[in-house]
Amino acid sequence: MPTLLGTALFAATLVLALLRFTTVATPRLVAFDIIKYANAQRAVASRFLGGKSTEEIAPILLEVSKKTRETISEVAGPGALVVIRQAVVQGETRDITDEVLRRLGLPTDVPTADPTRHALDVAPTLLGHSPTFVTDPIPKEALKSEQSEGLP
Numbered sequence: 659m660p661t662l663l664g665t666a667l668f669a670a671t672l673v674l675a676l677l678r679f680t681t682v683a684t685p686r687l688v689a690f691d692i693i694k695y696a697n698a699q700r701a702v703a704s705r706f707l708g709g710k711s712t713e714e715i716a717p718i719l720l721e722v723s724k725k726t727r728e729t730i731s732e733v734a735g736p737g738a739l740v741v742i743r744q745a746v747v748q749g750e751t752r753d754i755t756d757e758v759l760r761r762l763g764l765p766t767d768v769p770t771a772d773p774t775r776h777a778l779d780v781a782p783t784l785l786g787h788s789p790t791f792v793t794d795p796i797p798k799e800a801l802k803s804e805q806s807e808g809l810p
Contacts, residue, residue, distance in 0.1 A: 691743035
């Protein structure tokens with residue numbers, strides 16, 4: 659009996675150590691660009707509203723909302739955790755956006771945005787200005803008179 663309990667304890671410790679100190683139990687991460695997806699839908703809708711080949715575009719617009727979740731799940735694979743591309747701050751994940759858009763019949767050459775670029779790559783003092791921003795120099799006399807205006 660002590661040998662059986664010792665073996666069970668050793669096996670349980672081995673399994674817990676394997677799960678804790680390796681990436682076996684962590685889900686696979688994939689990214690999906692929601693802004694690119696919305697822009698692709700807009701591109702198709704604008705062609706539809708423009709009256710160009712509406713018989714080809716109408717079924718795409720009608721089916722895209724029904725098929726989106728299913729297609730993302732198929733492309734991501736079983737057990738994958740899908741995160742929104744704009745939420746990925748550090749590291750790289752597999753981006754499945756273009757493959758999902760192709761399967762849905764949407765264009766892949768649409769613009770997207772990366773808001774994390776401003777948070778990580780641009781100094782907070784530069785957010786309101788373009789990189790070539792130069793303030794207009796104010797003469798000291800004008801500044802002094804402006805600041806002292808109304809003082810005794």
